[in-house]
Amino acid sequence: MLENKNGTSEVSTTRTSFDILALIRDAGGATIADIRAETDLAKSTVYRHLKTLHDMDYLVEEDGEYRLSLRFLQLSEPPRIRRPGYIVAKQKVIELAIETDERALFLVEEEFEGVYLHRAGGRNPLQSDTMIGKRRPLHALASGKAILAEWSGERIDEFAETTALEALTSNTITDRDALFEELEQIREQGYATNMSEHMDGLRAAGVPVYNDEDDLIGALSVFGPSGRVSREDIESTYPDLLERKASELKIDLTYD
Structure with missing residues (x-):
């Protein structure tokens, strides 16, 4: 030393x-x-x-x-720009916010944590702890679980063994078997949800995002208050929209 x-x-x-x-x-x-x-x-x-x-x-x-x-902006911007799909993902987040009138996010994984890379708000964005660069637990986020569900069994095991499944609300998944079961469901349906698991009264939907070489680069999500965002929004409307934006992002990267 x-x-x-x-x-x-x-x-x-x-x-x-x-x-x-x-x-x-x-x-x-x-x-x-x-x-x-x-x-x-x-x-x-x-x-x-x-x-x-x-x-x-x-x-x-x-x-x-x-x-x-503001010097910290000089430190934070280069790592974001170097992330695959940075520019295109930013545009898709803006489009999601405009089309839903809610808060939209692009999340990436780093060292078994979720990091917000982009965010945008529509006319009624919910205020929450989603600052750019903020690190959040993957297991409590729709976008985080969307990423986890795409991992290999070996990597998920490593995540579960090294990460505390902390309870942020009474709905947060804290049991390893319960998490594995939900990840299997996410794989089957193609999207992940968050029903007040990260913050009480918040609902979210998220989907994984791949680049043109089929590499997992992050996840898109939309969230809002449960009084305004219905279960149909979370289980149908938002997933369809998110999957479309994720597909567009992949296509845009092909011709970028």
């Missing part, structure tokens, strides 16, 4: 900086006092981390409050 001239672990120092960044992000901004209240770090330690991040233009400071700078 590398050490700096003060004998401090560089790995530990880096982790502390990222912990501080996450705290500032979640709070929407924080002062030195705020950070100290949430950690066991000394004031001088907090200050050194903040000063370094500020000098590198990753933080902006106003009246003693630190916020994430």
Whole structure:
């Protein structure tokens, strides 16, 4: 393990900086006092981390409050652009939002987690924790389960063995056998649903997305409040629309 001239672990120092960044992000901004209240770090330690991040233009400071700078956009955009189907998927998400008047998403998998790559809202988009780059558990999402259902049995076993099937609501699948059973049903019907499994009162439908070389690249989904989105929407209207958009995406990639 590398050490700096003060004998401090560089790995530990880096982790502390990222912990501080996450705290500032979640709070929407924080002062030195705020950070100290949430950690066991000394004031001088907090200050050194903040000063370094500020000098590198990753933080902006106003009246003693630190916020994430727009420099993070430079870090986040290249990985998104390099994802297969990035541009075409973005257009399909916009089309889905317009045609359903609800929130539409494109999700990809990374290290057994779902990551939102695109999102768009129609006239009545539900506000939820779907920020671009947000990581969510695959087993609690329609799009996540749509991806899981396409995996080999070996990879699903690895997922189940290494991932905690955390309960986000009372409807979240937390049993391995129950998850496997639902994935089999998803394969048979061609789409996945989410009935208040990720958030109470939310319904969603999702389908897998393949590129022109038949590689699984992610999943498209549409979701909305249960008071507005009917079971017919989730089990018929939305799946048909999603499957059409997924097919169009694959065709567009062929001639891209």
